[in-house]
Amino acid sequence: MKRFWAVVFSFVACAQPLFAEPVLQIPSGITGEGSGNRAGYSTPAVAELDGDSTNGKEIVAASLNGIITAVHADGSPMWEVTAPNSGCGGPASIHSSPAIGALYGDGVPYVVIGYGPIAKRCQGGVLAIHGPTGKIAWRFSTKNFARREKFWAILHTVFSSPALADVDGDGKLEIGFGSFDRNVYLLNYNGSVRWYYHAADTVWSSATFANIDATPQLEMIIGTDISANNKINPITKNGGNLYAFKTAATTRKRYNFRDPRIFVWMKPVEQVLFSTPTVGEVIPQNAGLEVVINSGCYFPERTASKIGRWTRVFSARTGKILRTLPLETCSSSRPALADINGDGEAEIFTTVNGSQTVGGDGLSRLKAFDGATGSLLWTIIPQFRGRNYQWGGNFISPIVTDLFKDGSQKVIVPVANGIGMYDAATGAALTCETSSCEAEGLAATSLRTADILLNSATIADINGDDSLDIVAAGKSSSGKLGIFAWTFQ
Numbered sequence: 409m410k411r412f413w414a415v416v417f418s419f420v421a422c423a424q425p426l427f428a429e430p431v432l433q434i435p436s437g438i439t440g441e442g443s444g445n446r447a448g449y450s451t452p453a454v455a456e457l458d459g460d461s462t463n464g465k466e467i468v469a470a471s472l473n474g475i476i477t478a479v480h481a482d483g484s485p486m487w488e489v490t491a492p493n494s495g496c497g498g499p500a501s502i503h504s505s506p507a508i509g510a511l512y513g514d515g516v517p518y519v520v521i522g523y524g525p526i527a528k529r530c531q532g533g534v535l536a537i538h539g540p541t542g543k544i545a546w547r548f549s550t551k552n553f554a555r556r557e558k559f560w561a562i563l564h565t566v567f568s569s570p571a572l573a574d575v576d577g578d579g580k581l582e583i584g585f586g587s588f589d590r591n592v593y594l595l596n597y598n599g600s601v602r603w604y605y606h607a608a609d610t611v612w613s614s615a616t617f618a619n620i621d622a623t624p625q626l627e628m629i630i631g632t633d634i635s636a637n638n639k640i641n642p643i644t645k646n647g648g649n650l651y652a653f654k655t656a657a658t659t660r661k662r663y664n665f666r667d668p669r670i671f672v673w674m675k676p677v678e679q680v681l682f683s684t685p686t687v688g689e690v691i692p693q694n695a696g697l698e699v700v701i702n703s704g705c706y707f708p709e710r711t712a713s714k715i716g717r718w719t720r721v722f723s724a725r726t727g728k729i730l731r732t733l734p735l736e737t738c739s740s741s742r743p744a745l746a747d748i749n750g751d752g753e754a755e756i757f758t759t760v761n762g763s764q765t766v767g768g769d770g771l772s773r774l775k776a777f778d779g780a781t782g783s784l785l786w787t788i789i790p791q792f793r794g795r796n797y798q799w800g801g802n803f804i805s806p807i808v809t810d811l812f813k814d815g816s817q818k819v820i821v822p823v824a825n826g827i828g829m830y831d832a833a834t835g836a837a838l839t840c841e842t843s844s845c846e847a848e849g850l851a852a853t854s855l856r857t858a859d860i861l862l863n864s865a866t867i868a869d870i871n872g873d874d875s876l877d878i879v880a881a882g883k884s885s886s887g888k889l890g891i892f893a894w895t896f897q
Contacts, residue, residue, distance in 0.1 A: 444471025446883030449803045454868035455508040457539040464871040468506045469881035471889040474499040481870045487542025491523040495531040505569040511597040513579035522566030532564035546599035561589035573617035575626040575655035584628045586611025608665040609633040618687040620724040628653040631681025646707045648681035673727035679716030680704035682740035690779040697724040705738035712767045737768045739801035746808035748832045753780045761801035772800025786835035792826035805864040822861035859883040
């Protein structure tokens, strides 16, 4: 059995014994510090922030009430930043996940994150935070930008998680994201607008950068919503759009809906796209890469009989639909791709919602498909200590990795108030699924958190021992932001 160390970082004292097997718990070192409440959909990020590799990497997590917190690998605090006031009473919420990169191309890391409550006429936008100090480097306010550009918007939330990439090879990073102000944005490294595109509806999806054609620049792939509108010519139907955007700087800043000059392709679908697209080599018969994304959970409104219910594979070059994989209901999660059998083509892993409000049976699922054939490899109802979370496909995405570097791929996904671990080839549980964990003898009994996790886990080597670790963010036992880490040996 793999031995592991459990480290619980939270802003309250929460050290407690784990279970009877020989496991060493490293105490938090943080007691009663921090002002954020629980993490929501925001997934933590891991990077070297303080320039000292001897103390491991730092972890950045965000709370629902707008506090971004950085801690060292041992859980000791580094800095905290409060997002700008909402401008409509109370703090600005954070649903976006932090992204970390050297924006200016000089090796200095910055944390970039979206903010804004889902409420009319409140402030929203994106922050860039200097990683070593926690000082705000710049702020892009979508509400101020709308006022300056003179376009109408009732919501300014940036729910979308920023994606960072050097799209043109100049050493500096661009920032791509969508907003509830109905625009998709590409910012330069300093927060200035490279261009923005009017998507004609809200954008929940986060972007993915990839090189999908013969040009040297990366393209930005992102999903959007769209509502029926007979005043647009041609009219739009309820559903969503998947885009592959060009990223080169242009003299034009604003692009209107359906303007073909700014995208490589645009593909309408019948359901909203809340999921983040994943790009990889999936179907060998198709030339180039593929884009994989899940159907969202909105249309038709006010009914549980949602349309869509699929994971869909598109050609990254053309946007053509190549394959539709059926799901029990909808999913806002990001599909994971991993080659688990060594054939050079990726298998597809995804979580699926089970709530009866979207047509489910009350139980979420975890599924795996063969990428090359589209056949179902396995499907399970994940549980942690006897609990399943019905909204397990709601922005809770699986990660597939060779966690122990033993040649065996594992699926890592939050399940209720813990982390589930599964064999990627068979779906067999490697963590405790029933309430009698000790009797099962499964090692991951200790991968427990204080409450249900609403986001995805992060895999990284946080302590510099050349082993991968699991990091999660949720709520501590007293309701504060809790950061949980498990290190393996």
